[in-house]
Amino acid sequence: MTKIKILSETLINKIAAGEVVERPFSVVKELVENSIDSGADQIFVTIKNGGKDYISVLDNGCGMDVDDAQLAIERHATSKISSNEDLERIHTMGFRGEALAAIAAVSRFELTTCFDEQIGGYQIRVEGGKRNHAAKIGFPLGTRIVIEDLFFNTPARQKFMKSVNTEYGHIHDFIIRLSLGYPDIQFKLTHNQKVVINIPKSETFVDRVKHCFGNQISDDLLEVKHEESYLSYDGLISFPSKSRPSKRWQHTFINNRYVKCLNINHGIYEGYKTLLMKNMHPLFFVRVTIDPSEVDVNVHPAKTEVRVKNARLIHTIFSNSIAGKLKLGTREQFFPATDTTDNEDGSTDTLETDHTEHLSVIPPEKPSETETSIYKEKNEQLSFVAPQPETTFTNKKKDSLPESQIRSFENKHFEKQTPDTAGDRSQIHHTTPHPESDLLEKSDTCFKVLGQLSNKYIMAQGDQKLILIDQHAAHERIRFEEIRRQFYSKTLTSVPLLIPIMMELPPQDGLLLEQYEKEWEQAGFVIDHFGGNDYSIKQIPALLQNKDIPRIIKEILDEQAGFGKTGKLEAFFNEVFEKIACHSSVRAGQSLSVEEMQSLVDQLTSLNLHLSCPHGRPFIIDITIDELDKRFKRIL
Numbered sequence: 001m002t003k004i005k006i007l008s009e010t011l012i013n014k015i016a017a018g019e020v021v022e023r024p025f026s027v028v029k030e031l032v033e034n035s036i037d038s039g040a041d042q043i044f045v046t047i048k049n050g051g052k053d054y055i056s057v058l059d060n061g062c063g064m065d066v067d068d069a070q071l072a073i074e075r076h077a078t079s080k081i082s083s084n085e086d087l088e089r090i091h092t093m094g095f096r097g098e099a100l101a102a103i104a105a106v107s108r109f110e111l112t113t114c115f116d117e118q119i120g121g122y123q124i125r126v127e128g129g130k131r132n133h134a135a136k137i138g139f140p141l142g143t144r145i146v147i148e149d150l151f152f153n154t155p156a157r158q159k160f161m162k163s164v165n166t167e168y169g170h171i172h173d174f175i176i177r178l179s180l181g182y183p184d185i186q187f188k189l190t191h192n193q194k195v196v197i198n199i200p201k202s203e204t205f206v207d208r209v210k211h212c213f214g215n216q217i218s219d220d221l222l223e224v225k226h227e228e229s230y231l232s233y234d235g236l237i238s239f240p241s242k243s244r245p246s247k248r249w250q251h252t253f254i255n256n257r258y259v260k261c262l263n264i265n266h267g268i269y270e271g272y273k274t275l276l277m278k279n280m281h282p283l284f285f286v287r288v289t290i291d292p293s294e295v296d297v298n299v300h301p302a303k304t305e306v307r308v309k310n311a312r313l314i315h316t317i318f319s320n321s322i323a324g325k326l327k328l329g330t331r332e333q334f335f336p337a338t339d340t341t342d343n344e345d346g347s348t349d350t351l352e353t354d355h356t357e358h359l360s361v362i363p364p365e366k367p368s369e370t371e372t373s374i375y376k377e378k379n380e381q382l383s384f385v386a387p388q389p390e391t392t393f394t395n396k397k398k399d400s401l402p403e404s405q406i407r408s409f410e411n412k413h414f415e416k417q418t419p420d421t422a423g424d425r426s427q428i429h430h431t432t433p434h435p436e437s438d439l440l441e442k443s444d445t446c447f448k449v450l451g452q453l454s455n456k457y458i459m460a461q462g463d464q465k466l467i468l469i470d471q472h473a474a475h476e477r478i479r480f481e482e483i484r485r486q487f488y489s490k491t492l493t494s495v496p497l498l499i500p501i502m503m504e505l506p507p508q509d510g511l512l513l514e515q516y517e518k519e520w521e522q523a524g525f526v527i528d529h530f531g532g533n534d535y536s537i538k539q540i541p542a543l544l545q546n547k548d549i550p551r552i553i554k555e556i557l558d559e560q561a562g563f564g565k566t567g568k569l570e571a572f573f574n575e576v577f578e579k580i581a582c583h584s585s586v587r588a589g590q591s592l593s594v595e596e597m598q599s600l601v602d603q604l605t606s607l608n609l610h611l612s613c614p615h616g617r618p619f620i621i622d623i624t625i626d627e628l629d630k631r632f633k634r635i636l
């Protein structure tokens with residue numbers, strides 16, 4: 001006697017249901033997605049006890065005729081695809097033709113539908129996969145599906161259902177999420193006879209986001225729109241300073257489907273690179289439109305994860321465009337219309353371009369004797385050497401100027417900017433501030449420096465507002481961009497040490513250092529293994545002269561040990577640039593003259609920089625005269 005038997009249809013359906021119907025939330029998801037596919041613009045969901053006892057989804061979509069209604073609850077019955085080609089270009093939420101059959105196999109199921117009000121409606125009831133009722137019935141155009149006693153015939157699954165609150169929470173969040181992708185549709189959720197969500201139809205996407213997450217959220221967000229032939233997207237992203245400690249405010253829709261797409265997420269994070277503080281995450285609500293054949297949604301039973309064909313391109317589109325938009329968006333708050341180098345879409349030609357392709361640069365040429373000595377001399381005075389405005393770094397300009405001329409421009413600029421007494425920071429003299437008229441005349445800045453607070457913050461006057469700038473963080477960003485520019489244009493200068501500095505490293509750090517020896521050298525550090533755990537530092541970036549080099553190297557190694565696999569090299573270089581910038585910038589607590597402060601503020605105005613330090617801390621805030629008037633009760 002054979003031991004192997006073909007399973008009954010009912011049993012097959014029950015087993016298959018396990019994949020699609022995990023919990024009340026998955027039932028709601030499948031039913032609501034069907035309603036969306038039916039073209040409805042009103043979808044009403046009613047649940048009892050988190051959907052464990054009762055789920056009803058009512059829509060005003062196209063409905064089904066009698067034949068379709070009967071087929072709808074069969075397995076592998078769908079109106080949405082019919083060929084291989086269709087499977088490659090899915091534009092509906094469903095396509096497998098198994099959701100209704102799966103749900104009906106593990107519940108008491110009732111389908112009532114009408115596709116023509118003249119003809120009237122039709123109702124079918126199924127219990128645990130067995131049809132037990134079918135009849136004509138009066139019903140308006142649309143469909144209603146009612147599920148009672150989910151998993152009544154699969155007790156093991158019933159046990160795995162979570163508490164009412166957990167199940168309700170999942171359904172609530174799902175409706176909110178889904179509604180973002182469909183601002184044209186009205187969604188209503190009623191739980192235990194209480195209306196908990198009621199979002200009107202015909203909203204804009206931005207209004208819908210506000211509706212779902214509260215009006216205040218829009219203060220934290222920046223509208224984005226990007227179009228190119230391969231894909232377009234629009235939505236809202238948070239200002240870097242408004243990031244949150246959790247990732248739960250991140251929503252991506254591809255062709256209206258709510259999905260997780262790692263390439264898009266990673267691309268967006270790249271765009272925020274050096275703008276986010278540690279363990280902080282951006283908020284984003286992004287709707288992507290792309291040719292459906294570029295996206296495979298058939299990779300996950302619940303269709304929540306997708307695979308994209310051109311992952312690299314998508315990643316690059318997002319990282320570049322988001323970086324550009326963030327810079328433009330944050331600068332516009334403070335410097336209206338100062339960003340002449342940005343492209344229309346907010347992306348930038350220079351500093352924000354993807355440098356990864358250049359990462360195999362040859363080590364910077366060793367500075368010539370004269371170069372080294374010039375640098376040595378000037379490094380002492382380096383605090384306020386203004387880097388050139390970004391426009392002079394564009395490829396066009398650079399191409400038209402021979403390297404030697406750029407250098408001589410830099411040097412001239414340097415000399416002009418440097419007070420002749422400079423050299424030792426302690427010698428910075430505190431000159432009498434310029435009379436107001438003088439400052440205004442000389443400077444074309446939009447901020448006039450008023451003074452320094454606690455030797456830490458620069459106070460300046462902007463248009464109808466008081467501006468406060470964190471001197472260290474602001475200078476750090478200026479330095480960081482300058483170092484990065486010099487590195488990629490191979491003009492970052494390093495200096496040999498007459499007496500090498502010895503450093504001891506734990507074996508794992510020593511290993512890491514040796515592994516990246518070439519990259520350290522590209523960044524200006526020549527470090528030799530001396531024997532045992534000892535290393536000798538023979539050459540360092542010029543900007544780090546007189547700094548605690550072993551400490552800086554150890555800090556970089558510490559960070560490097562925590563990097564993930566992707567983007568390792570770029571992350572390493574950024575870390576090095578950050579450290580050099582941090583250690584060569586003015587410190588908090590350092591007293592500055594008005595000229596020095598004005599020079600720094602002017603650079604912020606003229607250079608097209610992000611308004612946060614390379615670790616993501618914002619360095620500029622404002623208080624409007626209106627706010628002051630309110631606090632002084634001049635206006636109520």
Ligand SMILES: Nc1ncnc2c1ncn2[C@@H]1O[C@H](COP(=O)(O)OP(=O)(O)OP(=O)(O)O)[C@@H](O)[C@H]1O
Pocket residue numbers: 030034035038059061062063064072073077078079080093094095096097098099100101142143
């Ligand atoms: N609310 C509805 N309004 C109109 N037709 C519906 C509705 N719900 C289901 N249908 C019809 O029933 C068919 C079967 O639905 P079912 O959810 O089982 O499969 P599907 O949506 O085609 O694919 P998937 O299993 O991926 O969801 C659908 O293809 C559709 O034609």
Ligand SMILES: [Mg+2]
Pocket residue numbers: 030033034093094095099100
């Ligand atoms: Mg479906």
